[in-house]
Amino acid sequence: MTQCLCMVQQGQISAAAEAALRTGLSAFAQDAFGSPAEINWIVVPERSGFSAGEPSAASIVSLGANEPLEQPRRAALLKELCDLWINTTGCSINDVVGVIRDPETS
Amino acid sequence: MPLYLCNSPKSTISDEAKPAIAADITRIHCEVTGAPPAFVHVFFLEDSPFLPLEGKSVVLLGNIRAGRTDETKAGMIEQMVQSLHKNAGIPIEDIQGTAIDTPARWIMEGGDVFPEPGEEAAWLAAHEAKLSVSGSNI
Numbered sequence: 001m002t003q004c005l006c007m008v009q010q011g012q013i014s015a016a017a018e019a020a021l022r023t024g025l026s027a028f029a030q031d032a033f034g035s036p037a038e039i040n041w042i043v044v045p046e047r048s049g050f051s052a053g054e055p056s057a058a059s060i061v062s063l064g065a066n067e068p069l070e071q072p073r074r075a076a077l078l079k080e081l082c083d084l085w086i087n088t089t090g091c092s093i094n095d096v097v098g099v100i101r102d103p104e105t106s
Numbered sequence: 107m108p109l110y111l112c113n114s115p116k117s118t119i120s121d122e123a124k125p126a127i128a129a130d131i132t133r134i135h136c137e138v139t140g141a142p143p144a145f146v147h148v149f150f151l152e153d154s155p156f157l158p159l160e161g162k163s164v165v166l167l168g169n170i171r172a173g174r175t176d177e178t179k180a181g182m183i184e185q186m187v188q189s190l191h192k193n194a195g196i197p198i199e200d201i202q203g204t205a206i207d208t209p210a211r212w213i214m215e216g217g218d219v220f221p222e223p224g225e226e227a228a229w230l231a232a233h234e235a236k237l238s239v240s241g242s243n244i
Contacts, residue, residue, distance in 0.1 A: 049149045075214075098215075099107075
């Protein structure tokens with residue numbers, strides 16, 4: 001499974017949008033990394049998220065790649081990931097932070 | 107990014123204290139690293155298994171861009187722990203603070219891959235110019 005962490009502000013994303021995101025993210029992970037996403041969905045409680053010191057509308061979506069990525073491929077995947085989030089939720093481009101991590105090395 | 111996550115049992119940190127702590131964390135991060143405030147996110151979680159408390163009252167985890175020294179990170183976290191102590195009344199010894207690195211090239215924010223530390227001004231200028239053409243604001 002592809003590990004996927006989503007961190008969203010309470011009340012910001014509807015149940016329908018969450019379901020669509022879960023489906024979309026799993027398909028994205030399958031296509032990009034060869035396995036569906038195992039999603040850890042974390043909701044930041046109301047009045048508990050801040051960006052630039054002000055109440056936040058930011059969401060974080062972070063996936064672990066199955067192998068180290070060359071930067072052009074990572075950048076293309078990050079754009080695809082953020083576009084998926086924006087198109088599904090209707091949020092601003094400035095309100096999504098995408099992360100694609102290389103596998104941990106020991 | 108950076109993303110600071112602060113986990114504690116429910117009601118340990120009041121809703122009134124959170125804005126002050128978030129403002130302090132944002133200010134401290136920017137003063138120490140030179141990063142602009144627009145980059146700094148602070149999220150307070152309650153009883154989250156994502157960030158185990160392991161006997162502490164509060165765990166603060168800073169996920170910051172790679173490129174800062176261990177000394178810089180430790181000094182920054184120490185000031186943030188002081189803010190939690192001052193604003194939430196939590197004993198220093200009950201607060202665990204840590205900072206971990208994420209390479210800037212792994213992150214996209216505002217539709218652009220994140221700048222390396224020290225390259226923020228050029229990144230912001232290019233980003234604002236791009237958004238002004240597309241009709242959005244940063």
